[in-house]
Amino acid sequence: MKIYKKKSVLAILTILIILCFLLYLRIHEENNKYLKDMKYFINTVEENYPYQEYLNFDEKKDFYLEAAQSCESLEEFYKLLKSIVKPYNGLGHLFILNAEEYYLHQVTYDMALEDRLISLENDNYKILNDNEVKATYDQLSSLTGTTLDKVKQSMYENQNGENKENVHFQKYDDVLVIKIDSFDYSLIENDLKIIKEYLATYDGDCIAFDIRENSGGADSYWINLVAMTSDQDYEYNKKVTGRGEISLSYVKEEIEDAILHQSKDDFEIQVEKKIESQNIYNFPKRYILTSSKNFSSADTFVKFAKESNYAVSVGEHTKGSGGDFLNPMLLELPNTHIVFRMDACKSDEIGSKPDIAVTGDALQFFLNMEK
Numbered sequence: 001m002k003i004y005k006k007k008s009v010l011a012i013l014t015i016l017i018i019l020c021f022l023l024y025l026r027i028h029e030e031n032n033k034y035l036k037d038m039k040y041f042i043n044t045v046e047e048n049y050p051y052q053e054y055l056n057f058d059e060k061k062d063f064y065l066e067a068a069q070s071c072e073s074l075e076e077f078y079k080l081l082k083s084i085v086k087p088y089n090g091l092g093h094l095f096i097l098n099a100e101e102y103y104l105h106q107v108t109y110d111m112a113l114e115d116r117l118i119s120l121e122n123d124n125y126k127i128l129n130d131n132e133v134k135a136t137y138d139q140l141s142s143l144t145g146t147t148l149d150k151v152k153q154s155m156y157e158n159q160n161g162e163n164k165e166n167v168h169f170q171k172y173d174d175v176l177v178i179k180i181d182s183f184d185y186s187l188i189e190n191d192l193k194i195i196k197e198y199l200a201t202y203d204g205d206c207i208a209f210d211i212r213e214n215s216g217g218a219d220s221y222w223i224n225l226v227a228m229t230s231d232q233d234y235e236y237n238k239k240v241t242g243r244g245e246i247s248l249s250y251v252k253e254e255i256e257d258a259i260l261h262q263s264k265d266d267f268e269i270q271v272e273k274k275i276e277s278q279n280i281y282n283f284p285k286r287y288i289l290t291s292s293k294n295f296s297s298a299d300t301f302v303k304f305a306k307e308s309n310y311a312v313s314v315g316e317h318t319k320g321s322g323g324d325f326l327n328p329m330l331l332e333l334p335n336t337h338i339v340f341r342m343d344a345c346k347s348d349e350i351g352s353k354p355d356i357a358v359t360g361d362a363l364q365f366f367l368n369m370e371k
Helices: 002-048 058-070 074-088 099-114 123-128 131-143 148-159 185-199 219-229 245-254 297-308 362-370
Strands: 167-172 175-180 206-210 234-243 259-262 266-275 285-290 312-315 329-332 339-342
Touching (some): 002 058, 002 339, 058 074, 074 131, 099 123, 099 131, 099 148, 099 185, 123 329, 148 185, 167 185, 175 362, 185 219, 219 297, 245 259, 245 266, 285 297, 297 312
Parallel strands (some): 175 206, 285 312
Antiparallel strands (some): 167 175, 329 339
């Protein structure tokens, strides 16, 4: 009897030891997963991020790796990544996508696919629709309470004009100011219809696009504005630079025959954009009111206006990360399937210096200027 009890206790102890060992292996494997993805993230950014002069990973790399190894959940690792990119303030579109941003990207790319602007083979589209990525963001959505259905509903309401107005009109004597708060892709169809109809009632010769609160969206929004409001055709030519194999591969997929120069570490491309007039309206005097909030496609609008002489910009130096007409790359961490993004290229300056710099109220300055 005693021998039987001893064997039972021994068996139980053996089972407990095995379970503890398996638990240890699982925790170790999880920690390795976060460590592997941190190494991948650091290496990818160091090799491909176009704004290398602002990158300071070297002095903090050991801390990042130790912190990743200590992570015990996907949510903790995600928050760690967010804290790493926060100091860059979006420079070069360096972001870790949260659940809402992921769903916004997913719906936007679905809309672009419906509009035949991209194909099923688009690299960003494929990442957004990867099943493991979807599972990761369904888990992370608990942090914000955002769901795909909520985002879809909001964006389709944008298309139908059911959400708050994005475009505001104000006449000052003979001057028309059109305030546009966002260049979001889902707003384009409804907003352009509203703008086109309002312009038909305006008999002046001076318009100003007030984009001081605009942090970007889709280039196709403002491209349509240009084509609608001028009887001229425009060409935009600019050299931009990038670095790294991932960035180079992305650019080659997006723009054919764009590479001008390529070395071991970097490359240079020629960006060309032609905008043909829709010959609807022609306003001889065109202005853009700018601010330090103008980012991404809002910054590209200002850069284009300066390079092509489409409009005179008045206001503050813009925030930047525009000018290459390329959507930011979406990149997937191989183990956690968290998505981060960054630009493949950069222009020669961060932001755009306006034609007329104003430190105070740009609108009031502009109106005084036009009196």
